[in-house]
Amino acid sequence: MADSAPQNGSFQRTISAIVQDKPGVLARIAGLFRRRGFNIASLAVGRSERPGLSRMTFVVEGPDEVVRHVAAQLDRLIDVVEVHDISEQNIVWRELALIKVTADAEARREILELVNIFRVNVIDIGAESLTVEISGGRQKIDSFIELVRKFGLEEVIRTGRVATLRGTLIEGEDDGLFQSEASKATYILPVTTGESGSV
Amino acid sequence: MTKHLAGSQIVCEALLKEGVSVVFGIPGGAILPLYGVLSQYPNLRHILCRHEQGAAHAADGYARSTGTVGVAFATSGPGATNLVTGLATAMMDSVPMVAITGQVGRAAIGTDAFQEADITGATLPVTKHNYLVMRADDLGATIHEAFHIAQTGRPGPVLIDVPKDVFMEMGDYDPDAPIDLPGYNVPGKAEESQVEAAAKLINEAERPVILAGHGVVLSRSFDELKELAEKAQIPVVTTLLGISSFPEDHVLSTGFPGMHGMAYASLTVDQADLIINFGSRFDDRIVGDAKRFSTKSKKIHVDIDPAEINKTIQVEAPVVGNIKDVFAQLIPKVKQTTHAEWLRHVEHLKAEHPSLRIPESDRLMGQHVVKALSDVTKGEAIITTGVGQHQMWAAQHYQFKNANSWLSSGGAGTMGYEVPSAIGAQVGNPDKLVWSICGDGGFQMTMMELATAAENNLPVKYAILNNNHLGMITQWQTFFYDGDYQAETYTRNPDFVKLAEAYGVKGIRVKTQDELEAAIAEANAHDGPVVVDFVIEKVDDLYPMIPVGQSVQEMIEDPN
Numbered sequence: 109m110a111d112s113a114p115q116n117g118s119f120q121r122t123i124s125a126i127v128q129d130k131p132g133v134l135a136r137i138a139g140l141f142r143r144r145g146f147n148i149a150s151l152a153v154g155r156s157e158r159p160g161l162s163r164m165t166f167v168v169e170g171p172d173e174v175v176r177h178v179a180a181q182l183d184r185l186i187d188v189v190e191v192h193d194i195s196e197q198n199i200v201w202r203e204l205a206l207i208k209v210t211a212d213a214e215a216r217r218e219i220l221e222l223v224n225i226f227r228v229n230v231i232d233i234g235a236e237s238l239t240v241e242i243s244g245g246r247q248k249i250d251s252f253i254e255l256v257r258k259f260g261l262e263e264v265i266r267t268g269r270v271a272t273l274r275g276t277l278i279e280g281e282d283d284g285l286f287q288s289e290a291s292k293a294t295y296i297l298p299v300t301t302g303e304s305g306s307v
Numbered sequence: 308m309t310k311h312l313a314g315s316q317i318v319c320e321a322l323l324k325e326g327v328s329v330v331f332g333i334p335g336g337a338i339l340p341l342y343g344v345l346s347q348y349p350n351l352r353h354i355l356c357r358h359e360q361g362a363a364h365a366a367d368g369y370a371r372s373t374g375t376v377g378v379a380f381a382t383s384g385p386g387a388t389n390l391v392t393g394l395a396t397a398m399m400d401s402v403p404m405v406a407i408t409g410q411v412g413r414a415a416i417g418t419d420a421f422q423e424a425d426i427t428g429a430t431l432p433v434t435k436h437n438y439l440v441m442r443a444d445d446l447g448a449t450i451h452e453a454f455h456i457a458q459t460g461r462p463g464p465v466l467i468d469v470p471k472d473v474f475m476e477m478g479d480y481d482p483d484a485p486i487d488l489p490g491y492n493v494p495g496k497a498e499e500s501q502v503e504a505a506a507k508l509i510n511e512a513e514r515p516v517i518l519a520g521h522g523v524v525l526s527r528s529f530d531e532l533k534e535l536a537e538k539a540q541i542p543v544v545t546t547l548l549g550i551s552s553f554p555e556d557h558v559l560s561t562g563f564p565g566m567h568g569m570a571y572a573s574l575t576v577d578q579a580d581l582i583i584n585f586g587s588r589f590d591d592r593i594v595g596d597a598k599r600f601s602t603k604s605k606k607i608h609v610d611i612d613p614a615e616i617n618k619t620i621q622v623e624a625p626v627v628g629n630i631k632d633v634f635a636q637l638i639p640k641v642k643q644t645t646h647a648e649w650l651r652h653v654e655h656l657k658a659e660h661p662s663l664r665i666p667e668s669d670r671l672m673g674q675h676v677v678k679a680l681s682d683v684t685k686g687e688a689i690i691t692t693g694v695g696q697h698q699m700w701a702a703q704h705y706q707f708k709n710a711n712s713w714l715s716s717g718g719a720g721t722m723g724y725e726v727p728s729a730i731g732a733q734v735g736n737p738d739k740l741v742w743s744i745c746g747d748g749g750f751q752m753t754m755m756e757l758a759t760a761a762e763n764n765l766p767v768k769y770a771i772l773n774n775n776h777l778g779m780i781t782q783w784q785t786f787f788y789d790g791d792y793q794a795e796t797y798t799r800n801p802d803f804v805k806l807a808e809a810y811g812v813k814g815i816r817v818k819t820q821d822e823l824e825a826a827i828a829e830a831n832a833h834d835g836p837v838v839v840d841f842v843i844e845k846v847d848d849l850y851p852m853i854p855v856g857q858s859v860q861e862m863i864e865d866p867n
């Protein structure tokens with residue numbers, strides 16, 4: 109597997125797993141990461157397209173080699189049907205966040221401007237606050253949060269990342285998140301150093 | 308044909324269908340419904356142990372020595388948690404076991420009920436898989452799944468936790484229901500391209516060495532290993548757990564390498580241009596400093612577990628598959644050759660670095676005891692050990708002639724493994740001679756199982772290498788803690804002969820080299836368990852030694 113991260117670098121990796129929809133599966137998986145002292149930066153679990161099977165997408169932080177080895181150990185778990193480290197593949201991924209911002213009448217106008225620019229939805233509005241639903245890459249969500257911080261963040265609720273491999277037909281298409289085929293080596297997920305990313 | 312039975316009956320019927328004839332265990336409140344039906348199943352022999360750790364190690368010893376799944380029963384709470392060391396030991400050494408534990412009733416789970424422990428939670432990291440069975444209808448299928456998982460692929464222990472009322476509930480059992488495990492694949496043959504690549508490296512190598520690990524033993528590939536080694540004239544180094552996978556009186560046998568292995572074995576591995584690893588996980592006791600491990604060699608790693616490939620050592624040629632199948636694929640592709648020059652060099656290393664010096668002393672040393680045991684039993688006994696100096700002396704000085712005759716806690720390094728594992732080995736091999744080589748420390752961790760041996764008149768022979776010390780601890784304190792000896796001496800060891808007699812077991816004490824052979828012969832002739840208290844010198848240190856994390860360059864062969 110090509111390695112786009114620096115030598116011995118600690119890097120966020122995205123792992124996608126198909127698992128049996130049974131109690132205790134999450135504990136088994138989490139246990140393997142805990143044993144190595146890794147932080148699970150984000151986690152999303154839901155039923156998959158196949159009956160009886162769930163899909164888990166998790167982002168973990170740890171040295172590349174070790175994360176790859178843990179992925180191999182995950183595959184060994186009886187309840188794990190498939191596991192793929194998709195960090196270096198051509199993936200499209202999204203997160204969702206609900207953000208409640210303090211907003212009096214004056215601030216509301218300014219926030220709604222940002223809402224338009226970011227093409228996000230206002231899902232609740234009250235006299236003193238409004239709640240925005242935003243989906244997209246981490247960078248987009250982080251930027252929006254930074255821009256509305258000055259109004260007063262009441263709550264930020266973020267989901268884990270969900271990711272999928274692109275269909276081959278659109279491989280290489282540039283949507284602004286990933287570079288084209290020619291510079292694949294640079295398509296490191298937009299993560300800033302020191303950011304814990306915990307949700 | 309579906310049967311309608313109580314949960315506890317389903318357990319027994321499913322165990323019998325799996326071919327189980329003996330279980331090791333201790334009853335308790337939550338598992339009593341299972342014991343309540345045992346009288347209906349006279350073909351299931353239950354051996355009552357004195358501690359659940361002993362039951363687990365006995366099941367482990369039974370499994371290793373017979374190649375079948377060992378079974379242990381324990382009750383909820385402390386009964387179940389007492390199994391944990393035994394499960395961890397089996398997990399580290401890939402031993403097929405099934406443990407069945409009682410659990411508090413379903414309604415009480417999670418309420419901190421009397422004798423409740425979350426044993427599936429506690430054993431997640433030390434089992435290959437585990438189950439909490441909440442319906443009697445699921446019991447049969449779960450047991451068959453557990454046996455399948457325990458003994459296929461890379462073997463390991465599986466725990467099944469059964470609430471008391473599930474044992475008592477009526478349920479349906481279909482013995483012929485198919486197993487459906489979409490997430491579990493059992494590797495068989497390796498990909499042909501991997502085998503081709505490995506064969507090419509072997510045929511090109513000038514200084515190849517085979518590193519035979521526990522995988523050779525677990526897959527029972529003794530004949531195949533010998534065939535490959537002889538065909539291409541490749542020296543065979545065994546890992547600690549690979550001992551007895553290759554006859555030690557064979558000219559190609561080159562000892563075991565690593566921290567306390569033979570110097571010539573470590574040097575052969577270091578000087579080779581190709582390591583052909585069959586079923587060893589490149590354990591840190593062999594590798595030491597990974598950056599300086601056998602730097603001149605390419606490596607082939609044959610393993611059934613893909614997660615072992617490139618874990619500690621990067622290899623040129625990974626081969627993932629069942630070792631027995633891989634041998635069958637590989638042997639026809641390997642050219643017959645002699646490697647005469649390399650073998651002469653290995654012989655030279657053996658002569659120059661014997662490093663199995665038996666100390667020239669009038670006093671009784673651990674090495675003298677093992678050497679005498681090896682001579683008197685002609686290398687044909689089944690040997691069990693725990694961990695420590697006694698284990699290394701046993702590995703160094705017992706010359707194993709029979710395949711799979713060495714049962715030792717390798718990965719986990721469990722003190723006390725030696726006493727109950729010998730019971731399991733004897734139960735599984737009633738006609739064979741079983742010697743348990745014990746340290747006085749480890750023996751005292753599980754010696755209550757002498758009662759189990761006595762009760763069942765199991766003729767296990769216990770050799771305590773008694774120096775009133777935790778010998779390996781003493782050695783490490785000498786080397787790494789400037790001789791600051793702490794908590795390394797037993798100033799009040801029991802009188803082991805009297806202790807044996809208190810258990811109704813024959814006790815013999817040996818203090819000199821002159822008494823060795825007669826005492827061992829006397830123990831062998833006795834029809835029942837025997838404890839021989841070999842009072843050995845405590846000043847004895849164990850060599851060779853490669854300090855932790857170092858390489859063969861730092862090996863201390865023999866300070867004398």
